[in-house]
Amino acid sequence: MLSELAKPVMYLSGVGPKKSELYEKLGVKTVYDLLYHFPRYYIDLNEPQAVRDAPLNEQVVLKGRVVRKLPEGNIRRGLTVYKAIVTDDTADITIVIYNAGFMFKALEVGHEYYLVGKLTGNMLRREINSPQIYPVAGTDPVQPVYRLTEGLTQKQLRQNVHTALGALDGSIYEPLPNDVVREQGLCSLSYALQNVHYPTDMHTLELAKSRLVFDELLTLALGMLMMKNRSRDNTGCQMNDESVDEYFSALPFELTAGQKSAINDCIEDMRKPFPMNRLIQGDVGSGKTAVAAGAAYFAYKNGCQTALMAPTEILAGQHYDTLKAFLEPLGVKVVLLTGSLTPKKKEKIKAEIAAGEYNVIVGTHALVQASTEFKRLGLVITDEQHRFGVEQRAMLAGKGDHPHKLVMSATPIPRTLALMIYGDLDISVLKELPKGRQPVETYAVTGKLRERAFGYVKQYLEEGRQAYIVCPMIEESDSDLRDVKSYAKEISEGAFSGYRVGLLHGRLSAESKEKVMKKFKAHELDILVSTTVVEVGVDVPNAAVMVIENSDRFGLSQLHQLRGRVGRGEHKSVCILITDNPTEEVVQRLKILSSCHDGFEISQQDLKLRGPGDFFGSRQHGLPKMKIADMSQDMDVLVRAQETAKQILCKDTHLDKGENRGLRELVERLFEQETAND
Known part of the structure; x- marks a missing residue:
């Protein structure tokens, strides 16, 4: 990272200690943060509408000359109204300004201005109330609008960004390898940063945004894949190929093709030398517990214990009842361990778990307590991944020698997005509902x-x-x-x-x-x-x-x-x-x-309508917050970024090579930030 960009924003000319406190409220601590504080939207002044043709009761961009300033009027105490007549030679319009005398004073008769605001009135008399006003002389044709905090103005922020861009000093700050820039047809990062803040037209803005969106999604894809590769220590519970046909036969119903396929995915993973890390993603009522039971039965056949952790006692009780019904007829001993048990009962069950008397242990957070020990924990299952912190899941996995991990989630997410969010997990999707389930x-x-x-x-x-x-x-x-x-x-x-x-x-x-x-x-x-x-x-x-x-x-x-x-x-x-x-x-x-009634189809529609920010509510899924990428719009870029990330990591697993060090800094930065936010 260029040393200039890593400096605290306080030391940037024109900022200082007081303003840096305001910037901190926006999450801007360094010069780098300021450059990546992107505009929320832009006002394009390139093609103003003619006053005569501009639609009423809509947001418009007009350009006109001040022909007359009217005397100020006092409507009531504390409310002063200022008016000026502007023309563009197709029609006249009245600007109405409330209380802001300094804005009115700045208007000069005979000078031209851009006006941005809502047009009201009728065909004969038109008004624009409290518009944004820009002098035509010296105004950039595309105006960025930033997220602010009280005490900071658009003008001040733009000036500070201008100074920060000067810190680049035309030097080539380029974190992406040259061949990636070339293959993806991207502009340079210097050009992108300059034109996302100071675009001359919408075309240059799109070029800049394309580069920055790709950078952000590539960084995220790399980080997620690296997390996945990080958990590749050998497991102490590599399993042999044991048949689970008797499990299928003993069930009082026929499993769907998706359920059978998901169980086979788990078996294949658990026979590998490194731990399984799999997500079973299924719609409400798609039968995820039957898959978990199949995986637990395979672990049992290999002499390993399974722990299933649920977020509440009532859910744990439900899973216990289901697993007991599915597995006990096959000789599998299932037990429930929750916080509400009496200390004596808890102590007895924990001693039996440690002695290996139980094969499947279902519980709540009680499973991760220091006093809970397992004899040979081979499979860890967590229900509703987002309800548990990373630490709790890691603590449960720490009870065994790199056990296999299975996560169940009933939140249907479009597959491409799921690959990104659960980037450290392989995914099995249950699409069909079991027979007998009727749509609501x-x-x-x-x-x-x-x-x-x-x-x-x-x-x-x-x-x-x-x-x-x-x-x-x-x-x-x-x-x-x-x-x-x-x-x-x-x-x-x-x-x-x-x-x-x-x-x-x-x-x-x-x-x-x-x-x-x-x-x-x-x-x-x-x-x-x-x-x-x-x-x-x-x-x-x-x-x-x-x-x-x-x-x-x-x-x-x-x-x-x-x-x-x-x-x-x-x-x-x-x-x-x-x-x-x-x-x-x-x-x-x-x-x-x-x-x-298809949760995956509904989630796809939801993503289109609301975008991923709202889609995930309070970011419960641990997806780092995007600054410029919009996953409802940028799915094609996301696919390209994932493919590029795989190719890069295939040749350089830890991003150690010289040409990839800039990428490694970006990844570290994104995930450090995410940890700080959590």
Whole structure:
């Protein structure tokens, strides 16, 4: 890295200590950070519209000459209005400025200006309120607009970026090998940085962005592949080729082709000298646990123990019941280890696990405690990867001699994106639903039909079924929580006064959440009012109807996940999406969900509509934050970057060669930053 770019931004001419504190709020600490603080969007002044033809009530770019400044007017105390008449010789327009006397004063009669803002009025009298104003003389034709913090202006930031670009001093700062730049048809990095901040037109901007997007996705692909290669220590549990046919035969149902294929993937991995690192990615109800059981049976046949860690006790209990039913008839001993067991019971089970008396151990975080020891741990399975920190997964794996690792996730993600997010894992995808699973009928309605929807729910309750009602908590704020609590109180005293109503939300302790879910599972509650904490997990076959309030506030993938909580038994199931905001976009999104039941297809649509930032909610999947790449738009670049990363690492595993050292710095920088953010 050039020493100039690694300097703290405070020492850049024109910044200083006070302004550097403001920059820190934007995540800008060095000159390098400033150069990579890219504009949010751009205003193109190259082709202004004629005032006469510009559309009303839309954002426009105009160019005109000030012909007259009107006397200032005081509407009320503290509010002064300034007006000026501007013409472009096709029509006149009035600029209206509130309180900003300095802006009005800067306008000079006879001078030309660009105006950017919303045009209002009618064909005879047109106005533009509080526009952005740029003098035509000396203004760059494409204006970048940056993310700011209070105390920092666009003008100051642009000046500081200009100074930082000067630090490059025309020198060739080029982290990519020359052959990659040539093969991908990329501009130089100096050119890209100059033109992403100071483009002369949209073409140069696109050239610059293409280079920077490729850099970012290549860095990410390299980092993910290097993480994958890093875990290639030999395993102490390399397994022999044992048949699992008796497992297939003993199951009371036929596995899907996807399930069989995933089990075979696991067996093939576990016979290799280094640890398996595999993700089983399947839609809600695709039968991931049956795959996990098949892998555990193969480990058992090889004399190894399996540990399955779930994020909650109730989920661990579910997995325990399933694995016990699948495996115990085959002689496999299964045990459940959770925090709520009595100390005496816990101590006894731990001693038996250490002695090798149990083959499959299912549990919660209790599995990673120092006092939990295994005799020969060969396979570690974690459910819902994003619910566990990297450290917890590593601690569990540390209980054995580089055991094989299997991760299960019910979040369907488009394959190319999954390869990036789970770059350190091989992926098996379960596409088909097991026989007997029926799709959940889904209806989208407006709030006007809420009472009718509640009447429909009552029909199910009268038949002895149970219902979920999901309410969003946007900020996990006190006001949101108040809304959810008051909603639950309102329906329990009103529409559902004769029924047993429970409440579940993220602010409850883990113990309280478990208690509520256990009551619901035992049918001690008829209706569970819940926030999205119900999204992952509990299997309640008797719950056959779900109402999702304010469904427009959720992403499609999240709605699909929530919907998967019903339809888990023999009863016909329904999901009703209610919205009080039926805009064209909301109607389009909810239509997709009503007509489609394929989680992978839904996730692809969700990615297109919302982009990956929102798609992953609070970045639960550990994907480093992108500064300029947009994975919903740049999928083709992502594929090219992944291919290039493989070719580079094939010849230089650790990026040690001279031509790859710049790339190694980029990778280290991206992943150091990610660790700091976590």
